[in-house]
Amino acid sequence: MPTNKETNSFNSFEPYQAEANEEYMSDPQKDHFRAILRAWKNELMGEVDRTVSHMKDEAANFPDPADRATQEEEFSLELRTRDRERKLIKKIDKTLELIENDDYGYCDTCGIEIGIRRLEARPTATQCIDCKTIDEIKEKTQRL
Structure with missing residues (x-):
């Protein structure tokens, strides 16, 4: 189940309104989903960039072992989240490929x-x- 952060981009799109007698997965429908998927992917890629910047900026060598452990745990959690998002990006790319091949x-x-x-x-x-x-x-x- 996607988190709110993951769904923001495609939830901002207006629901598709099909024309009367419009064929399922017509070109306008495919364009609609292509736009949703690309926006979602761009948002996820932005999160990756922010994580890299955050980890570079926040990396510190704390003398206190508890502070160091806290920071390592925060980084670990953030990296697990990015790994899930990396897998989701692959899934989005595969879905975009399905659209191009008329299998979506x-x-x-x-x-x-x-x-x-x-x-x-x-x-x-x-x-x-x-x-x-x-x-x-x-x-x-x-x-x-």
Whole structure:
């Protein structure tokens, strides 16, 4: 589930309003999702740059071991967050590639349309809500 920081860019877009009888994943729809994904990626890349600057600026050799440990823990947490975002950037790039190959918007499992509203909520979705729900139920029962 994306954090608020991760969703800010694509939540600022207006919901897509399809024209009457508009074909699913028409060029305007693809352009809409391309813009959302690029904005999201740019925001994440900005976070990476801010982290690098922050770590350079804030890196200090504290004489107090507790202060040093606190700083190391903060840096560790920040790096874990950036690692998750790095993986998300890869997922965004893969999704942009799906758009270019006209494979975006259809469920990987059953092949039906994922739906505009679901894609706006989760632009990198690769499954329809029904298949995703089934996968999550299977995953949950496997953990038990």
